[in-house]
Amino acid sequence: MSLGLAYRVRIEPSFSAWREEARLLLRQGIAPDQVELVSTEQDHAMTFGFAPAPAPDPALAIQKPSVPKAFFELAEIVCCHKDPDRWQLLYRVLWRVQHERSLLLNELDEDVARMRRMDQQVRRDLHKMHAFLRFRMVSTPEDPEEHYISWYRPDHRILELAVPFFAERFAVMQWTILTDYASASWDPQSRAVTWGPGVPRSEAPPEDELEGMWRSYYSSIFNPARLNTRAMKAEMPVRYWANLPELNILPQLLAGAESRVGVMMQQQSSLSANTYVPNDHTLPVLRDAIPRCEGCELYKPATQAVFGVGLAHAPIMLVGEQPGDMEDVEGKPFVGPAGKVLDQIIAELGFDRDTMYVTNAVKHFKFVQRGKRRIHESPNLKEIGACRPWLLAELDAVQPQVVVCLGASAAKSLLGAKFALMKDRGKIVESPYAPRVVATIHPSAVLRAEGETKQVLYNYIRQDLALAAQTAGLAG
Numbered sequence: 001m002s003l004g005l006a007y008r009v010r011i012e013p014s015f016s017a018w019r020e021e022a023r024l025l026l027r028q029g030i031a032p033d034q035v036e037l038v039s040t041e042q043d044h045a046m047t048f049g050f051a052p053a054p055a056p057d058p059a060l061a062i063q064k065p066s067v068p069k070a071f072f073e074l075a076e077i078v079c080c081h082k083d084p085d086r087w088q089l090l091y092r093v094l095w096r097v098q099h100e101r102s103l104l105l106n107e108l109d110e111d112v113a114r115m116r117r118m119d120q121q122v123r124r125d126l127h128k129m130h131a132f133l134r135f136r137m138v139s140t141p142e143d144p145e146e147h148y149i150s151w152y153r154p155d156h157r158i159l160e161l162a163v164p165f166f167a168e169r170f171a172v173m174q175w176t177i178l179t180d181y182a183s184a185s186w187d188p189q190s191r192a193v194t195w196g197p198g199v200p201r202s203e204a205p206p207e208d209e210l211e212g213m214w215r216s217y218y219s220s221i222f223n224p225a226r227l228n229t230r231a232m233k234a235e236m237p238v239r240y241w242a243n244l245p246e247l248n249i250l251p252q253l254l255a256g257a258e259s260r261v262g263v264m265m266q267q268q269s270s271l272s273a274n275t276y277v278p279n280d281h282t283l284p285v286l287r288d289a290i291p292r293c294e295g296c297e298l299y300k301p302a303t304q305a306v307f308g309v310g311l312a313h314a315p316i317m318l319v320g321e322q323p324g325d326m327e328d329v330e331g332k333p334f335v336g337p338a339g340k341v342l343d344q345i346i347a348e349l350g351f352d353r354d355t356m357y358v359t360n361a362v363k364h365f366k367f368v369q370r371g372k373r374r375i376h377e378s379p380n381l382k383e384i385g386a387c388r389p390w391l392l393a394e395l396d397a398v399q400p401q402v403v404v405c406l407g408a409s410a411a412k413s414l415l416g417a418k419f420a421l422m423k424d425r426g427k428i429v430e431s432p433y434a435p436r437v438v439a440t441i442h443p444s445a446v447l448r449a450e451g452e453t454k455q456v457l458y459n460y461i462r463q464d465l466a467l468a469a470q471t472a473g474l475a476g
């Protein structure tokens, strides 16, 4: 963007710095088209000159901005994008949100769509960093303590976002992650991170014996059935390969791949949807692939797989158990009586199901035939586990702020087999698969209940959905 002699505000590349400047601009009533927010990384202000600040406009000034939580959460991710225009975009959307409260729900809006794209790109980069970063061990005679170091080149400024993952996973190790723009060191004693400047690739330690361990580990987990070199290059651009010692053994692994595929297919054929889920986790691609799934036996008697529906980047994802009789016929989740209970609660809370994404933990209808009737039967843990790769792929595609598990099967899929629904429902908890999950009763339990219990269960779902909406920044 080039605004010539526009009033220019320089932003240190951090969310807190942008928020501080944005707050000041709002207070002065300075509209986005009166100011250029420039990152200090790209700023050439001194060579171009710039205009003085416009006079504050009391008519437009906003002293107490009202900002949906969902905006802040999105902005915290978008500000890590390397696009130099991100600060300007964020301020423009922040300004507009003051006047259009539901702006973020408008997926067709150009600014919102751009923010969503940037959010997704940053999250993908983060996912790659979690998967492909490798530590190398260093120790010297002067400092015999083991210290693990990694140099990594992310596409975006994601080190701050990535560090909590490594702090949790390698909590007892002393490690440092170096990138070209910043570094972070973890001290297991104080459990604190120290931040430092970026360093060039040449300062990363050389190959050592730890890489041998990585290679053995990788060859033990290598899954030749998923080997698709084109997809590998898409998922893991060649420039990342330098970080991966295991790729040196790829030729050997490839040589033995064919025979291992047979053995693994035999082992996995009735256990998991893993080999049927495409690497491309976009909803149209997943929806197109699911009819071919034979990850467990449930596809055999059912009419069709029932994939999720709803807003592509919905702030809330509702996960039920499995399709019922009507869903199996119509091919859509929650279109039967339980869906009507759900719709009623959502409407009472002032929302619309179309602003959410709705799916099931298991995609095929499990039932027993009694005469002409098909009686619902709950999926067992093996079937829930077999179908989980589809649910995880949907989570990856939608990236919801909050996941609501409707019933014990969905909760077991995302929160583990030991999750106690009646004891732990109605609490926001973290899952290995999603940052915020709340479990509640399945709406069909309301239909089955009698007397006062019916209303009690109904109220539980209502309360828990209200909590999810509030956590996603849609309420209050």
Ligand code: SF4
Binding pocket: 272, 273, 290, 293, 294, 295, 296, 297, 298, 299, 305, 362, 363, 364, 386, 387, 390
């Ligand atoms: S229930 Fe899930 S894993 Fe089993 S066949 Fe259907 S889609 Fe595949």
